[in-house]
Amino acid sequence: MADARIRSSQLVDETTTEADAVAALTIGVSAALFALAVAAMFDQVSLTGTIAGAQTVTLLGGLLTLLGLTVIALGAGSRLGYVESTPDPSAGLVAGVGAAFPWALLGGSVASGVLGLGTGGGLVGAVVVGGVALVATVIPREDVGSTVPLGGLLLITGLVFATGVIGPAWVWELGWEQTAAISAQFLIPVATLSTTLYGGWAAAKAYGGFGARGRHMGAYVLVYLNAISIVAFLFILVAFVVIQGVPGLLTGFEIGIGAGPEISLLGVSVTLPVSIPFVMNGVALLNEFQGVLPAIVGTFWLVIGAVLLAVPLGVGAAVFLTEYAERGRFTQVVEVATNGLWSTPSIVFGLFGFAFLIPRFGNGKSLLSGMITLGFMLLPLVVITSRESMLSVPDEYRDASAALGVSKWQTIRSVVLPAALPGVVTGVILGVGRIAGETAPILLTMAGGTFVPDTQTVDVIGSFQFISTPPFVANPALLEATSALPYQLFALITAGVGLGSNVSDPNGFRWATALVLLIVVLSFYAIGIVTRYYFRRRLQHT
């Protein structure tokens, strides 16, 4: 293969040079530093701890220094002609402003903090240093302009951290009326994070040989790091909750035949082989184990009820708006109203439920009021997403169906709705994710009973009963106050419920509740994704 390569043409990429390897390595170091800084920011790595025998701060500083030197070397190598490159005459104003910003911050801080020149001096320092950085970036050729000022910044930051000028114990009292201070715990990760981004960008430009290709590489590295950081944030958040919540969740965990509680469903009794007291018990004064089972069941029924209310209504409205209503003032009004409803704060929905629904449903907080309130909250999103997905069903399908003499409603039912279903499901998933974690409306409309003993749960199915007077079907369970996970968590933390003797380990209990809430919401999410995948497959493949 290598023999067949044409080397003489300028179109073909030359073989990897040492400079390319150095640049690639530099990008790698930036990425590693970025990850390290993110971990330090979320306390997953201690700044005073050691990694590979060196204190974390010193290691960060050393790596930053190295990064700065390499970036400068890459720029200098290109300028002096040791490395082949195709730089533009200037790095451009955007890069200049980007480089001026951290330098100005640095200059301002040094002038006002270290030299003690006060606010005015700080401002002057910021303008002077930032201006110099701007000029130094914009005036020289691109390879120098986009490496040397940033490399210098990395170098200074790295040296400050490595030599211990700013160590883990460093604190800057801002001296405002309010007590405010910048601690090393905050400054070091943030400074590392931002300077590494600059360093990675400059190294990526060098790797691409500057010019158009270099700019492309630089932008690529930046957006790639952005995408990675989103995944990293989610991962860190989930990991954090899991680490804190698992001990509480697994207290008294047992596995073995006959270990768990007995469950009877439709007359058949089964003894579960696992016992997780936290999710199988309620919490009460005399409980041996405390758990959140009533809240889990409450959340489950709440979401089911809201979906049952919102999906038929919302999909029906969307069908009318897309297929029947002529596009005009009326549809515009409905569109604005739906968007407005979606942006309405949840506490307003809660107040509406409290003032309007509760007096009409048994005059007390009830599961039914909660379901209806959350159903109203879910409704606009279902309308918006269903409408979007129906609009994206090609008109060709409608034409084809009409040309076969099939009526409009039959076309909607057999062609438009099936094709729009994945989109509708996506909307419901997003909405359920939001309402399942909603606290404010529940607080006002349905919550109560955070301390339900044993395994007492709201029994919606079993509570249906036929009566001789209208409305002939009654369900007392729907008219009772119930707990739900977000409310339970809120009560535990804010209202201080459970801080007494009835919960043995309040902190563990809270984190475990949060973990269970996360698991429940993610389960709804998973169900939605599987459903959507199923419908999409049916539409696209065999």
Add this chain to the structure above:
Amino acid sequence: MTTTTEQPTTTTVGETDERTREAWTDFEFDGEAKITVEDLDVYYGDDHALKGVSMEIPERSVTALIGPSGCGKSTYLRCLNRMNDRIPSARIEGSVRPDGQEIYQDGVNLVELRKRVGMVFQSPNPFPKSIRENIAYGPQKHGDLDTGLLARLLNRDDTAEREELVERCLRDAALWDEVHDRLDDNALGLSGGQQQRLCIARCLSVDPEVILMDEPASALDPIATAKIEDLIADLAEHYTVVIVTHNMQQAARISDQTAVFLTGGELVEYGDTDRVFEDPHSDRVEDYITGKFG
């Protein structure tokens, strides 16, 4: 811009001109007329898209409608089964009579009309369903085929009839041999040419008498186009086919008679295909056919 040899100005459009044009479009043929169109005018808002078109379409033959873009040929085609009803701004005046029955009057059963006058569109548009479901869709929605659970319970199951229908339609559309072993596959997995033949098969499933085709091969490669053209020739033995095309060679190859529409929504010439292509009466049509204009 190519220049035209004849540049009609408003002053030349007079009574004589009108009479000449009628002579050019007066096509005498043996046999029955399947569709009679008289003084058909179509307006999209203020735009007069089709101007006083009259023509008779003979049954069991291929009628090609040709002309430059925007000349109203597709509009004309869509008037024949009232598909223009689906465009809110369209206003239609005049008379269209398949089998002598006026379709532009109150009380017309659109379901019945579109069952009799089927349509195949420019880009293949099978439903995102299986091949079998695509064919069975029309008859099922019309209640002619009942294969649901209820039908099975009531012993009224038409599964055998459905299989028969699917095979017949696919054979008539020359697609059976290619797809008979994967009828449950999604139709969107077929190639463009196969999809278009599936659309023709789907159109045949409701047993039409007339098939309207709106540039059915314009999105296809030459081989798929050739298959569609062969198929059209076969279909003309049983059905009346009206096809819009802007490929003049195609019109010359497959049609029995050709109608030429020119810019402005006028039917300029209508007659036997060989006659229209070899000896057009109108200079404008001659220019169009020889490629000097359009």
